[in-house]
Amino acid sequence: MADPAEARTPSASLPDPDVARDWLATMTLIRRFEERAGEMYAKAKVGGFLHLAIGEEATIVGSTRALRDQDYLISTYRSHGHTLARGSDPNHVMAELFGRVDGLCKGRGGSMHMFDLDKRFMGGYGIVGGNLPLAAGFALASDYNGLDEATLCQFGDGASNQGTFGETMNLAALWSLPVVFMITNNQFGMGTALERHSAMTDLLRKGEGFGVPGMRCDGMDVQDTYDVTTEALRVAREERKPVLVEALTYRFRGHSMADPEEYRTKEQVDEWRKRDPLAVFGDQLVDAAIMSAEERETLDRETIERIDAAVAFADASPHPAPNELYDDIYVLGEQVRGWYSVDERTSTPHRGEDERGMDENLPGHTEYERAMGHPDAPTPTDDAQRSDD
Amino acid sequence: MAVMRYREALNAALREELQRDESVMLMGEDIGVFNGAFKVTAGLMEEFGEKRVRDTPISENTIVGMGVGAAMTGLRPVVELMTINFSLLAMDQIVNHAASIRYMFGGQVKVPLVVRMPQGAGHQLGPTHSHSWEALFLHVPGLLVAVPTTAADAKGLLKSAIRDDNPVIFIEHEYLYGQRGEVPDDEDFTVRFGEAAIRREGSDVTIVGISRMALTAARAAETLSEKHGIEAEVIDPRTLRPLDLDTILASVRKTNRCVIVEEGWPHGGVGANLAALISEQAFDDLDAPIQRVTGADVPMPYSKPLEQLAFPHEPQVIDAVLATTKSRY
Numbered sequence: 001m002a003d004p005a006e007a008r009t010p011s012a013s014l015p016d017p018d019v020a021r022d023w024l025a026t027m028t029l030i031r032r033f034e035e036r037a038g039e040m041y042a043k044a045k046v047g048g049f050l051h052l053a054i055g056e057e058a059t060i061v062g063s064t065r066a067l068r069d070q071d072y073l074i075s076t077y078r079s080h081g082h083t084l085a086r087g088s089d090p091n092h093v094m095a096e097l098f099g100r101v102d103g104l105c106k107g108r109g110g111s112m113h114m115f116d117l118d119k120r121f122m123g124g125y126g127i128v129g130g131n132l133p134l135a136a137g138f139a140l141a142s143d144y145n146g147l148d149e150a151t152l153c154q155f156g157d158g159a160s161n162q163g164t165f166g167e168t169m170n171l172a173a174l175w176s177l178p179v180v181f182m183i184t185n186n187q188f189g190m191g192t193a194l195e196r197h198s199a200m201t202d203l204l205r206k207g208e209g210f211g212v213p214g215m216r217c218d219g220m221d222v223q224d225t226y227d228v229t230t231e232a233l234r235v236a237r238e239e240r241k242p243v244l245v246e247a248l249t250y251r252f253r254g255h256s257m258a259d260p261e262e263y264r265t266k267e268q269v270d271e272w273r274k275r276d277p278l279a280v281f282g283d284q285l286v287d288a289a290i291m292s293a294e295e296r297e298t299l300d301r302e303t304i305e306r307i308d309a310a311v312a313f314a315d316a317s318p319h320p321a322p323n324e325l326y327d328d329i330y331v332l333g334e335q336v337r338g339w340y341s342v343d344e345r346t347s348t349p350h351r352g353e354d355e356r357g358m359d360e361n362l363p364g365h366t367e368y369e370r371a372m373g374h375p376d377a378p379t380p381t382d383d384a385q386r387s388d389d
Numbered sequence: 390m391a392v393m394r395y396r397e398a399l400n401a402a403l404r405e406e407l408q409r410d411e412s413v414m415l416m417g418e419d420i421g422v423f424n425g426a427f428k429v430t431a432g433l434m435e436e437f438g439e440k441r442v443r444d445t446p447i448s449e450n451t452i453v454g455m456g457v458g459a460a461m462t463g464l465r466p467v468v469e470l471m472t473i474n475f476s477l478l479a480m481d482q483i484v485n486h487a488a489s490i491r492y493m494f495g496g497q498v499k500v501p502l503v504v505r506m507p508q509g510a511g512h513q514l515g516p517t518h519s520h521s522w523e524a525l526f527l528h529v530p531g532l533l534v535a536v537p538t539t540a541a542d543a544k545g546l547l548k549s550a551i552r553d554d555n556p557v558i559f560i561e562h563e564y565l566y567g568q569r570g571e572v573p574d575d576e577d578f579t580v581r582f583g584e585a586a587i588r589r590e591g592s593d594v595t596i597v598g599i600s601r602m603a604l605t606a607a608r609a610a611e612t613l614s615e616k617h618g619i620e621a622e623v624i625d626p627r628t629l630r631p632l633d634l635d636t637i638l639a640s641v642r643k644t645n646r647c648v649i650v651e652e653g654w655p656h657g658g659v660g661a662n663l664a665a666l667i668s669e670q671a672f673d674d675l676d677a678p679i680q681r682v683t684g685a686d687v688p689m690p691y692s693k694p695l696e697q698l699a700f701p702h703e704p705q706v707i708d709a710v711l712a713t714t715k716s717r718y
């Protein structure tokens with residue numbers, strides 16, 4: 001376990017005032033968004049699993065700000081912050097958490113599966129380690145087409161133990177792909193501490209045997225994360241060498257919302273909270289007179305209002321209609337024709353997309369109505385238990 | 390028309406599509422310098438270079454996953470897996486990723502990926518190299534599944550698979566690689582997914598044969614005609630997703646009897662699924678219970694006689710057909 005007190009003092013240099021304000025604003029947005037998402041989960045507005053990135057804001061903002069617009073970013077199930085940092089509209093991110101049609105993914109993905117093609121945020125993925133090959137695939141396409149794009153692939157310390165880690169490091173190095181792999185080392189994979197899950201705890205060295213050089217940044221320090229990621233991306237882009245960056249950080253909340261945190265002490269969490277990236281960076285900006293204390297408060301208040309609006313937007317957005325159930329499984333065309341392609345058990349095969357008439361069946365569909373919160377729907381007898389994952 | 394082997398037809402399809410579209414590229418273990426474990430990709434690296442035809446390390450899950458990623462960002466990768474047994478190492482990328490990505494991201498991206506691989510018993514390769522698993526992939530919404538039997542279908546379906554915007558599982562057969570057949574010369578010749586082929590017309594019983602079993606069924610049909618005076622209609626669905634159920638149902642409504650032949654395992658097999666679909670929609674047209682002829686419910690044995698016992702041959706198909714004609718329902 002890294003000692004937070006041993007970590008270096010905040011970066012001496014600060015970026016240009018406009019850049020510094022943007023970084024603080026984005027970190028604030030992520031923090032306030034995540035806090036509110038947690039509240040909405042407690043109110044059962046958000047279902048499934050919810051993994052918050054509170055404590056990891058400097059890692060998220062420092063690394064994503066090192067990207068150019070045309071670069072690809074790919075992440076994990078802990079990715080609200082990544083898509084927000086990339087510029088996704090908080091309304092649509094919140095609506096996705098609520099499972100509504102105006103969600104980034106029309107309510108199909110939920111918290112673990114965000115995606116925003118316009119922002120080149122190429123997705124959150126629920127399979128630990130599953131996103132690494134995809135990242136190498138994006139880099140392959142960029143390289144193949146002779147484009148100046150790079151890919152940044154985010155994953156956790158726990159994911160560095162997956163088979164895809166070694167396979168992808170090897171392939172990326174072998175084929176000289178412009179990709180940076182960033183381990184967000186928050187020092188736990190769920191409840192298993194780094195020392196208990198990885199024989200090699202210097203994670204930046206885990207790619208060396210595959211020909212992927214490592215770098216480390218202080219993931220609690222947005223400037224340092226930005227500097228190291230920028231250099232890693234330069235190497236990937238210009239020298240055509242993948243790089244593995246380890247960002248040392250800490251998550252302040254449980255793994256997901258149902259985590260009693262029995263695997264760590266309150267003292268340890270408190271020690272790390274002293275390095276709260278949002279508080280530290282905000283103080284720095286005030287101390288350096290880049291921002292007044294009032295401006296900082298205003299930023300915070302306006303951010304909270306922005307999130308209020310996102311919640312209102314999400315709440316007002318409709319649930320997906322029943323007839324959307326089968327949409328977007330396939331790209332429909334000559335070879336694949338609508339409903340027929342999906343499920344042959346219709347009494348009249350070849351019914352077109354328009355003719356499915358599922359809406360008419362709705363009044364009889366009590367489970368759907370219950371999920372919609374329909375007042376007349378029967379009350380549930382056995383509410384599915386939420387477990388931790 | 391040119392007569393060529395199934396493997397040569399596949400090779401021609403790959404060559405033509407590589408020529409036609411710059412975004413088509415091939416990846417796989419030993420497909421380049423070695424020319425492919427079954428020589429399907431012979432000469433292609435030499436012709437198109439190492440950028441477009443890539444030898445990969447032995448990393449099935451990651452090769453397929455890179456194919457998915459590259460497909461999401463504009464390429465049309467065709468990934469070869471050496472045999473279908475090895476596809477299990479890539480199941481996470483095939484099912485959790487390739488098949489789900491378009492749906493779970495609300496239709497924002499497409500995944501025009503082809504994963505090709507051969508299946509099938511008969512070469513004494515034992516339990517890790519000989520299985521027939523079209524049913525595993527048929528199970529998964531989001532995938533298309535092709536099982537070509539003839540050289541012409543191999544070529545026409547592969548070209549369609551590469552041009553399609555969905556992830557396609559393209560299942561070849563080790564026995565069929567050496568079989569010859571007539572193939573149209575036309576470079577624009579394709580076979581559309583979701584159109585079954587009627588290999589033989591008949592009025593007494595419908596035999597649906599999957600992959601190589603379409604050939605076994607056709608041979609059995611000749612014997613049935615000569616020795617038993619039974620005229621079987623033989624249908625090769627060619628693709629299992631989408632499935633041309635209409636053609637199968639029309640045939641069953643005519644013959645009132647149906648036998649389904651597949652090389653894969655019986656439980657949860659293609660035949661089990663198809664029998665359910667037929668009984669749901671044409672129960673009243675059936676004069677006898679649907680019969681299934683399947684591979685034995687065992688890991689494939691090495692011993693030559695045991696292996697031959699473990700997958701269907703003509704006699705089992707004939708017995709199953711006779712059973713449908715004897716039953717008096």
Ligand SMILES: Cc1ncc(C[n+]2csc(CCOP(=O)(O)OP(=O)(O)O)c2C)c(N)n1
Binds near residue numbers: 078127159189255
């Ligand atoms: C293949 C797979 N195995 C297990 C899980 C369950 N799981 C979800 S998150 C997680 C821990 C991952 O830890 P890490 O990679 O460090 O990321 P973090 O959660 O700390 O951000 C596990 C085991 C999963 N989602 N996918």
Ligand SMILES: [Mg+2]
Binds near residue numbers: 158
């Ligand atoms: Mg972790």
